[in-house]
Amino acid sequence: MARPRERLDIADGAMLAVVLIWAGNNVIVKAALDELAPLAYVLGRFVIVVLLLFAWLGARWTDLRLRRADLPRTLLAGVSGYAVYNALFTVGLDRTSAFSVALLIALGPVFTLLFAAALGIERTRPVQWLGVAAAAAGVALFVGDKLRDGLPATGDAFSLLAAAAFAVYSLATAPLVRRYGASVVTAWSALVGLVAVAPLALPSTLAQDWSGLSVAAWVSLLYAAALSMLAAYTLWAWAIARRGVGRTVPYLFLVPVVTGVLAAFFQDETFGALKVGGALLVLVGLALVRGLGVGGWVLEVADQGDGRRRVRIARPVKPEALG
Numbered sequence: 001m002a003r004p005r006e007r008l009d010i011a012d013g014a015m016l017a018v019v020l021i022w023a024g025n026n027v028i029v030k031a032a033l034d035e036l037a038p039l040a041y042v043l044g045r046f047v048i049v050v051l052l053l054f055a056w057l058g059a060r061w062t063d064l065r066l067r068r069a070d071l072p073r074t075l076l077a078g079v080s081g082y083a084v085y086n087a088l089f090t091v092g093l094d095r096t097s098a099f100s101v102a103l104l105i106a107l108g109p110v111f112t113l114l115f116a117a118a119l120g121i122e123r124t125r126p127v128q129w130l131g132v133a134a135a136a137a138g139v140a141l142f143v144g145d146k147l148r149d150g151l152p153a154t155g156d157a158f159s160l161l162a163a164a165a166f167a168v169y170s171l172a173t174a175p176l177v178r179r180y181g182a183s184v185v186t187a188w189s190a191l192v193g194l195v196a197v198a199p200l201a202l203p204s205t206l207a208q209d210w211s212g213l214s215v216a217a218w219v220s221l222l223y224a225a226a227l228s229m230l231a232a233y234t235l236w237a238w239a240i241a242r243r244g245v246g247r248t249v250p251y252l253f254l255v256p257v258v259t260g261v262l263a264a265f266f267q268d269e270t271f272g273a274l275k276v277g278g279a280l281l282v283l284v285g286l287a288l289v290r291g292l293g294v295g296g297w298v299l300e301v302a303d304q305g306d307g308r309r310r311v312r313i314a315r316p317v318k319p320e321a322l323g
Contacts, residue, residue, distance in 0.1 A: 036213070045221055107282065
């Protein structure tokens with residue numbers, strides 16, 4: 001009997017909006033970094049996010065209390081997923097193209113899989129290792145094309161490190177989201193990230209000529225904080241709740257693709273055969289990792305009481321628009 005075709009739903013429209021917002025974020029931030037120092041941008045964005053989040057939660061009388069036992073995990077989530085991730089993402093974006101960052105940041109699920117396998121909390125299938133190999137080959141081809149042309153690859157290296165930082169965050173945040181909810185975890189993690197990144201970012205923030213910024217630079221800050229981190233994540237979480245992981249996650253593969261289109265149109269980015277081939281290999285590797293494993297999702301591990309552990313996939317809190 002033929003399987004009925006699923007109709008398009010309002011959640012599909014929501015996910016397409018999320019793709020456009022997150023892809024646009026990569027291009028908009030790249031342009032803003034012509035006026036803003038990378039770490040000054042990070043600190044300014046964090047200030048906006050923290051103020052908006054805590055004001056919103058306060059208006060809803062949300063209980064913000066955390067258990068003392070959860071403080072170390074909250075600190076790890078804030079430092080890895082917000083301070084380290086956002087600093088590396090922004091500095092990387094300042095030194096490479098928007099498309100490169102979007103593609104390499106998307107490798108977070110591959111790092112999550114590697115870390116989960118190393119910690120013994122996931123049984124990795126052979127096809128997943130094939131996905132890791134394909135993604136690694138794609139990165140080598142993609143970055144090698146730059147090196148062959150004598151272009152620096154430091155921005156790409158920062159982007160890969162950012163993807164690894166997000167993988168640490170994804171694995172650390174699961175019990176917190178389950179216990180307190182995504183909004184509360186996001187708020188505290190962002191505040192920890194703000195405090196952690198401040199000593200590093202404060203010198204460039206104080207040296208920044210804020211009064212001389214263009215309207216476009218200020219709009220980009222608001223866009224990255226209010227739209228990319230808060231509004232888009234809310235839409236993403238709502239779409240997953242409405243239609244499920246399997247229906248919504250494939251849309252995330254469009255973020256690097258749409259970023260590439262926008263970068264070509266607005267920033268004159270060019271695409272050679274090796275660059276396209278490497279990107280395709282990365283996307284194929286991601287499909288194999290995400291389709292059959294935990295990939296970009298949080299692993300929730302529960303003790304069954306008889307020496308066995310139950311592992312389920314849960315939605316992580318997204319600290320950045322996949323780039």
